[in-house]
Amino acid sequence: MRITVTVDGVNYSDEVEPRTLLVHHLRDRLGKTGTVVGCDTSNCGACTVHLDGRSVKSCSVLAVQADGRAVTTVEGLADGGELHPVQQAFHENHALQCGFCTPGMIMQAIDLLAEDPDPDEDAVRHGLEGNLCRCTGYQNIVHAVRDAARRLGGTR
Amino acid sequence: MTAAVEPEVGRARRRKEDARLITGATRWTDNIRLPGMLHLAVLRSPVAHARITSVDTTEAVRLPGVLEVLTGADLAAEQGSLPCAWPITEDMLAPPAPSIAVDEVNFAGEVVAAVVARTPEEAQDALAAIDVDYEDLPVVLDLTAAVADGADLVHPDLGTNKSATWVFDSAEAGTGGDATAAIAEAEVVVERTFRQQRLIPAFMEPRSVVVDPGPDSATLWSATQVPHILRWMLSAVLGIPEHKLRVIAPDVGGGFGGKLQVTPEEVLTLLVARRLGKPVKWTESRTESMLSGHHGRDQLQRITVAARRDGTVTGLKVDLLADMGAYLRLITPGVPILGAFMYNAIYKFPAYRFTCTNVFTNKVPTDAYRGAGRPEATFAIERIMDELAAELGVDPLELRRRNWIRHDEFPFTTVAGLTYDTGDYEAATARAVELFGYDELRAEQARRRADHDTVQLGIGVSTYTEMCGLAPSRVLGALRYGAGGWEHAAIRVLPTGKVELITGTSPHGQGHVTAWSQIVADRLGVPFEDVEVLHGDTRVAHRGMDSYGSRSLAVGGTAVVLAADKVLAKARTVAAHLMECSPDDVEFTAGTFAVRGTATSMSLGEVVVAAHVAHNLPDGVEPGLDAEATFDPDNFSYPHGTHLCAVEVDTETGRVVIRSYVCVDDVGKVVNPMIVEGQVHGGLAQGIAQALFEEAVHDEGGTLTTATLADYLLPSAVDLPWFTTDRTETPADTNPLGVKGVGEAGTIASTPAVVNAVVDALRHLGVRDVEMPCTPMRVWKALRGGAA
Ligand code: FES
Ligand code: FES
Numbered sequence: 052m053r054i055t056v057t058v059d060g061v062n063y064s065d066e067v068e069p070r071t072l073l074v075h076h077l078r079d080r081l082g083k084t085g086t087v088v089g090c091d092t093s094n095c096g097a098c099t100v101h102l103d104g105r106s107v108k109s110c111s112v113l114a115v116q117a118d119g120r121a122v123t124t125v126e127g128l129a130d131g132g133e134l135h136p137v138q139q140a141f142h143e144n145h146a147l148q149c150g151f152c153t154p155g156m157i158m159q160a161i162d163l164l165a166e167d168p169d170p171d172e173d174a175v176r177h178g179l180e181g182n183l184c185r186c187t188g189y190q191n192i193v194h195a196v197r198d199a200a201r202r203l204g205g206t207r
Numbered sequence: 208m209t210a211a212v213e214p215e216v217g218r219a220r221r222r223k224e225d226a227r228l229i230t231g232a233t234r235w236t237d238n239i240r241l242p243g244m245l246h247l248a249v250l251r252s253p254v255a256h257a258r259i260t261s262v263d264t265t266e267a268v269r270l271p272g273v274l275e276v277l278t279g280a281d282l283a284a285e286q287g288s289l290p291c292a293w294p295i296t297e298d299m300l301a302p303p304a305p306s307i308a309v310d311e312v313n314f315a316g317e318v319v320a321a322v323v324a325r326t327p328e329e330a331q332d333a334l335a336a337i338d339v340d341y342e343d344l345p346v347v348l349d350l351t352a353a354v355a356d357g358a359d360l361v362h363p364d365l366g367t368n369k370s371a372t373w374v375f376d377s378a379e380a381g382t383g384g385d386a387t388a389a390i391a392e393a394e395v396v397v398e399r400t401f402r403q404q405r406l407i408p409a410f411m412e413p414r415s416v417v418v419d420p421g422p423d424s425a426t427l428w429s430a431t432q433v434p435h436i437l438r439w440m441l442s443a444v445l446g447i448p449e450h451k452l453r454v455i456a457p458d459v460g461g462g463f464g465g466k467l468q469v470t471p472e473e474v475l476t477l478l479v480a481r482r483l484g485k486p487v488k489w490t491e492s493r494t495e496s497m498l499s500g501h502h503g504r505d506q507l508q509r510i511t512v513a514a515r516r517d518g519t520v521t522g523l524k525v526d527l528l529a530d531m532g533a534y535l536r537l538i539t540p541g542v543p544i545l546g547a548f549m550y551n552a553i554y555k556f557p558a559y560r561f562t563c564t565n566v567f568t569n570k571v572p573t574d575a576y577r578g579a580g581r582p583e584a585t586f587a588i589e590r591i592m593d594e595l596a597a598e599l600g601v602d603p604l605e606l607r608r609r610n611w612i613r614h615d616e617f618p619f620t621t622v623a624g625l626t627y628d629t630g631d632y633e634a635a636t637a638r639a640v641e642l643f644g645y646d647e648l649r650a651e652q653a654r655r656r657a658d659h660d661t662v663q664l665g666i667g668v669s670t671y672t673e674m675c676g677l678a679p680s681r682v683l684g685a686l687r688y689g690a691g692g693w694e695h696a697a698i699r700v701l702p703t704g705k706v707e708l709i710t711g712t713s714p715h716g717q718g719h720v721t722a723w724s725q726i727v728a729d730r731l732g733v734p735f736e737d738v739e740v741l742h743g744d745t746r747v748a749h750r751g752m753d754s755y756g757s758r759s760l761a762v763g764g765t766a767v768v769l770a771a772d773k774v775l776a777k778a779r780t781v782a783a784h785l786m787e788c789s790p791d792d793v794e795f796t797a798g799t800f801a802v803r804g805t806a807t808s809m810s811l812g813e814v815v816v817a818a819h820v821a822h823n824l825p826d827g828v829e830p831g832l833d834a835e836a837t838f839d840p841d842n843f844s845y846p847h848g849t850h851l852c853a854v855e856v857d858t859e860t861g862r863v864v865i866r867s868y869v870c871v872d873d874v875g876k877v878v879n880p881m882i883v884e885g886q887v888h889g890g891l892a893q894g895i896a897q898a899l900f901e902e903a904v905h906d907e908g909g910t911l912t913t914a915t916l917a918d919y920l921l922p923s924a925v926d927l928p929w930f931t932t933d934r935t936e937t938p939a940d941t942n943p944l945g946v947k948g949v950g951e952a953g954t955i956a957s958t959p960a961v962v963n964a965v966v967d968a969l970r971h972l973g974v975r976d977v978e979m980p981c982t983p984m985r986v987w988k989a990l991r992g993g994a995a
Contacts, residue, residue: 068328084238085231087460089411090493094916097411125231138229142221145881148889149716150228151411151460157229176924183916185411185461186716188888188953189924 054118058083059127067114073107074098076114077124085126085154089183096182099155100124106162108155108181125154128161136202137161137195146195148186156182160196169200215725215735216944219881222721223740224714227458234457236415236430241486244417245274247476248330248489250320250337251498252312255348255569255909256361257341259310262320267336272329274483276337277321277475279309285478287444289534290469292436292689293541295565299371302362302567304534306471306478312341313361313533314571315910316498318471323479323487346569346909350507350528353566361533361567370531370565371540375547375623377559383622384558386513389522393513397595403583404979405505405530405903407497407913408576409921412460414500415490416473418480424451425481429473432462433753434713436690438745440469440537441477456743459715463893464575465500466715467755468537497914502903503576505530506543510550510587518599518609523556523622525587527563532572538579539572540565541688545580545674545756548623552588553632553672553847554610559622569909575755577893578951581673582958589669589959590966590976597970603668603963604636604645611670618940625674627845628940630873632670635935639849639871642931648853656971664866665854665968669960672847675948676941677756680839694758695750696766697835698727698774702819704812706731706738708770709835711751712763713743717950718882719759723767725878726944730771732798732811750837757846757948760878765942766838773834778814781832784825785809785817844939844947848872852960856968861987863899863965865928870956872932875939875947883949887932890953896922897954898961900980 055064056076063081077083077100088110089097098109101123109122128135137160140146147153156179163170163178170178175196176189184192227233264276279286282305289304307318320337324330345359352358353368361368377383390396417428425447431437434456442449459466472489480487491499506529513522529543543563551559578585596603612619614631621627640646645666652664677683678692695711708727712719724738741747754763775795782800783790792803801808814832817823821830850870856863870887877883900920904913913919938945958979965981966974969990977989 070328078238083231084235085233087233087235087237087412089413090916092493092915092917095411095493125229129230134229141229142225145222145885147225147228148718148885149411149459149461150224150233151235153228154231172929179924181923183411183921183923185409185463185893185921186889187885188890188892188930189927190888190930191885193924 052115054115056117057121059124069115071114072110073112073114073117074109077109083124083126086124087151087154089151094183096159097152097155099158099182101158101162106159125157137199140195140199140202144191144195144198146187146192152182152184156184156192160199163196164200164203168203170196215728216878218725218879220721220725220735220879222718223724224718224720235412235460236417236428236457237490239417239428239488241417241419244486244488245323245325245483246327246330247479247487248322248327248334249318249472249475250334251495252308252315252317252319254312254341254343255315256344256346257312258344259308259312259319260340260342263338264320267322267333270329270333270336272325273322273333275323275479276333277307277479279305279307279319282307282478283309285445286474289471289474290440290444290537291535291539293538294687295373295540295544296371299540300365301370301535302365306474314569316571321475321479323483348568348570348905348909350530350566350568353568354528354564361569368567370535370567372562372564373544375561377622380624382624386522386524386558386560389558390511390513390524393521394516395514395598396511397591397598398509398511399591399594399976401508401510401587401590402978403504403506403508403586406503406576406897406901407903407919408463408465408500408503409919410461410463410465413491413493413496414466414470414472416476417486417488418476419486420480420484424453425477426453426455427477428455428457430459430466431456432459432466432713432715432755434743434745435711435751435753437469437473441473444474445477454745456713462715463577464503464579464755467575468501493916494914497919498911499571501536501572501574502532503573504583505573506583508583508587510591512591512595514595518601518606520554520556520610522558523551525550525561529563529565530568530570530573531565532568532570534572536572536574539574542573542575542580544686546584548625548674549581549584550588551622552585553612553670555612556622570905577890577954579756581951582894582955585671585955586959589671590963593668593963593966607670626842627672628842629937630672630845630847631935631937632847635847635871635873636670636849638933638935639851639869642933643851643867643869645851661859662855662857663968665856665964665966667852667960667962667964667967669850669956669963671956672845673951673955674843675757675846675951676761676840676844677758678843679841690752691839692752692762693837693839694752694763694766695835695837696763696770698770698833700774700815700832702816704733704737704815706733707741708738708767709741709748710763710767711748712759713751713753715754717754717759718879722760722878722882723764726764726767727771730768731774757950760946761844761942761948762838762840764944764946766836768943769836769838770834773836774832777832777834778811778818780825780828781818782809782814785823840941842941844875844941846872846874846947846949846952848952848956850956850960852964854961854964854968856965856986858972858990861983861990863981863986865895865961867931868928869931871935872952873935873937874949874952875936876945877934878946884932886949887953888930890951891930891957892922892927894954894957895927895961898958898979898981900926902980
C-alpha cells in the first residue's frame with residue numbers, strides 16, 4: 052500500500068506492507084531512529100510519538116493508519132537550535148540516565164502538559180504510567196515535568 | 208585556555224551526554240544499518256529439558272530472502288563453549304555451554320537454530336518453518352529438590368546437580384572464632400530461611416549486535432557493558448585473533464549487570480557474519496530478552512545468628528543454595544561469593560561460617576544483577592537483625608547500635624577478612640532518624656495497633672554497607688576469578704590545549720563523560736567543555752575492564768587522576784626548562800605554571816604548544832604531554848548508609864503502600880551530586896521492586912510465565928514513592944578521590960528496609976516473615992497464617 056505521512060514536518064510517500072508497524076516504518080524506512088522499541092506488548096512507552104498532536108505508542112499503530120496524518124517524533128521537537136521546554140527540563144533536572152526511555156517519556160510528558168498545564172505530582176505520575184523507566188526511579192522525571200509546566204507558563 | 212574558577216568536582220554539572228539523548232540523535236546498536244546488511248533471528252526451545260531428536264530446515268532454507276539456516280550440528284566444530292571466567296573451586300563442575308544447542312536443550316529459551324535473511328521479517332518467517340522434534344527429559348526446577356538424593360539431573364554426565372560448594376570459616380581463615388561453637392553456646396539463637404526470588408534485569412534497551420566482518424578485521428557493535436571483556440572472550444572462545452576484532456559499545460540503554468555477559472547471540476552474529484562475509488544484525492524482542500538474557504538472584508538462604516541476652520551478637524552462620532540455571536555464564540558461580548564477605552555487614556561478629564552450594568536447574572542461567580551477591584547478603588542480615596531485635600524486645604536501631612563498628616574503630620578488619628577503611632554509621636543513622644521522624648512514626652504505629660486499625664503502619668530499618676570499587680586484582684586472583692580488577696585511563700593533550708580523555712570504563716547511563724570531564728578539568732585547570740571523553744571502543748580505549756560493581760569512579764576515576772598527574776608532571780618539567788628554573792620551584796594553579804616568588808609564569812596552553820612543537824625541550828624529554836595510567840586498588844571501598852521505610856499495610860486486602868522512604872548514604876567524596884542522587888533513586892526503585900513487585904515465575908514445565916512487561920511487573924511512576932535522600936561524608940582512604948561508589952547502594956539497602964517494614968507492620972498480628980515479592984496475596988496469606 053502507498054501511504055503519505057508527514058513526519059517532523061517532512062512529507063514522505065512510501066509503499067508499505069499492511070503488517071508494518073508505524074514504529075518500524077519510522078525507524079527502518081524513514082531513518083527516524085530517535086524513536087525506539089522497548090517491548091512487544093505495548094507496555095513500555097519507549098516508542099511514543101504524536102499522531103496529529105496526540106501521543107500514541109507507535110508500536111501499536113500500523114503505518115497504514117498514519118496515512119494522510121502528521122507524526123511528530125522527539126527529533127522534531129527542537130526549534131532550530133532551541134530545545135523544547137520539556138527537553139530542556141529533562142536535561143536540567145537529570146530526568147534521564149541511559150536515555151532509552153527518554154524520547155517516549157518526553158513525548159508523553161508534552162501530551163500530558165497539553166491536557167493539564169499544571170499537573171501536581173500525582174497527576175504527573177498517572178500521566179506517565181504507561182512509560183517505563185528502569186534507570187531513574189521517576190523522581191527526577193516528575194521534577195522535570197513540573198519544571199516544564201512552569202517553563203511553559205502553566206503555573207499561575 | 209582560561210582557568211576554572213570554581214572547582215568542578217563537587218558541582219552538579221548538567222550532563223554532556225544528554226544533548227543527543229533528549230533529541231533522538233542517539234546511536235543505539237539497533238540503529239546501525241550497514242550496506243548489504245543481513246538479519247539474524249534465532250529459534251528458541253519451547254521446552255526446558257529435552258533431547259533434540261531432529262531439526263528439519265528443508266522448508267525454511269527455500270523461503271524467499273533466506274541465506275542460511277544453521278543448527279547446533281552445523282556449528283558444533285566452530286562455536287566453542289561460552290566462557291565462565293570464575294571457577295570458584297578447583298573441582299567446580301561446569302558443563303559445556305554451546306551457543307546453539309547441539310543435541311540437548313537445558314532451558315526454555317535456549318537457541319536451537321539460527322536463520323540469516325535479507326530482512327528481519329523474512330528471518331522470522333523462516334524460523335516458523337523450522338521443525339524441531341524434542342524428546343522430553345525430566346525438568347529440574349526446585350533448588351531443594353535438585354540437591355536431594357536421587358534427584359533428576361540437569362546434566363546426567365556430571366552425576367549431580369551440585370556445581371560446587373564454597374566455604375568460608377573464620378576459625379579456619381584466622382579472622383575470627385568458631386561460629387558453630389558460638390551458636391551452640393549462645394543465650395539466644397535466631398534462625399531464618401529467606402528466599403531470594405529470581406529477578407530479570409530488564410534494562411530498557413533490548414540487546415542488539417551488529418557485526419561487520421570486514422575484508423581484513425571484524426567490527427562488532429553490541430549493547431554491552433563490557434566491550435573489553437567481550438573482545439577478549441570472543442577471541443578466546445572462537446579462536447579469532449584478538450587484534451583482528453574490534454568491539455564497540457555505542458549508546459547502551461542500561462545494563463544493571465544484565466549486559467555483563469558474553470552471549471550466545473554475540474557469538475552467533477559474529478560467526479555467521481564471518482561465514483557469509485556480510486554485515487549481520489541481531490536484535491532481540493522484549494520477550495526474547497526476558498527468556499534468554501541472564502537472570503539474577505535466586506537463592507535460598509538459611510541464616511543463623513547467635514547473641515547474648517543484652518543483644519551482643521556472638522556468631523553468624525549462613526548456608527546458601529544458589530541457582531545457577533542450566534549453564535555457568537561469565538561470572539555465574541561467583542555471584543554468591545561476592546555476597547560471602549558481606550553477611551557480617553556493619554556488625555562486630557566474632558565468628559562466622561559461610562557455605563554456598565551452587566546448583567544446576569533447567570532455567571536460564573543466573574549472573575550479575577545490580578549488586579550481585581551483596582543485595583542478597585544485606586537482605587538476609589538486615590532481615591534477621593530485625594528478627595533478633597523482636598526476639599529480644601529491643602528497638603531494631605538500638606540493636607544495631609550495640610553491634611556496629613563505631614566511627615572511632617576504623618579501619619576495622621571484619622570477621623570475613625575485609626578491612627573497612629572509613630565510615631560513620633552513627634552519623635548516617637542520626638541524620639536518617641531525624642529526616643524520617645522515627646519517634647513520631649513509632650508513636651503513630653503504637654496508636655494504630657492499639658486502635659486495631661485495619662491499616663497498620665510498619666517501620667523498616669536497613670543499615671547496610673557494601674564492598675565496591677571492584678576490585679583489587681590480587682583479591683580476585685585469590686578468589687580464582689579469571690581477570691584483574693584494575694582500570695586504565697589515557698590523556699591526549701592536543702596542540703590547541705583541548706584534551707581527550709580515554710577511559711577503560713564503559714558507561715551506559717552513569718554519566719562518566721560528565722564526571723570524568725569534571726575530574727580532568729580540575730586536575731589540569733582546563734574548562735569542563737574542553738575535555739572530550741572517549742570510551743567503549745576497543746580501538747580507541749584499548750585497555751579497560753569496563754563498568755560493573757560500582758567500580759567505575761573508584762577505580763576508573765582514579766586512573767584518570769593518575770594519568771592527569773603524569774601529564775602535569777611532564778608539563779612541569781617542560782615549563783621549568785622554558786622558564787629556566789628548577790621543576791621544584793614551579794607552582795601549578797588553575798592552569799598556570801608560575802615560578803615561585805616571581806612574576807614569571809606560563810599557561811598550560813603555552814606549555815602544551817611548546818611540548819608539541821618540541822623546538823626547545825629538555826634533553827631526553829619526548830615531545831607531547833600525553834600520558835596513561837593504570838590503577839589497581841589495594842582494597843575495596845565501603846559505602847554505607849541508613850535507610851528507613853514506612854509502609855502502610857491494609858490488613859484486609861494485603862496491599863502495601865510505601866508512605867515514606869528516607870535514605871542517608873555515605874558514598875565518600877562526591878564528584879557530581881546530581882548524578883549521585885540519580886543513581887540512588889534508580890537503585891532504590893530496583894530494590895523496592897524486588898521487595899514488592901518483581902519475580903520471574905516458571906510453570907511446572909519450566910516455561911517462564913513472566914516473559915513480557917505485562918507479566919513481569921517493572922514499577923511505573925505510580926508504584927514508587929517520593930524518596931527523601933541525603934548524604935553524610937567520610938572520604939574513602941583507598942583512592943585519592945576519596946570516593947566509594949554509588950551504583951548499587953540503593954538496590955542493596957532498600958529491599959530489606961521495605962520487607963522489614965512490611966513484617967513490622969504485622970508482627971503484632973503474628974507475622975514473622977513475608978516472602979518476596981510482598982504482593983497483596985502473599986501478605987494476606989501471611990496474615991491468615993498460611994504459607995507466605
Ligand atoms: S515499544 Fe513498548 S510500548 Fe511501544
Ligand atoms: S533513563 Fe534508562 S530507562 Fe529511563
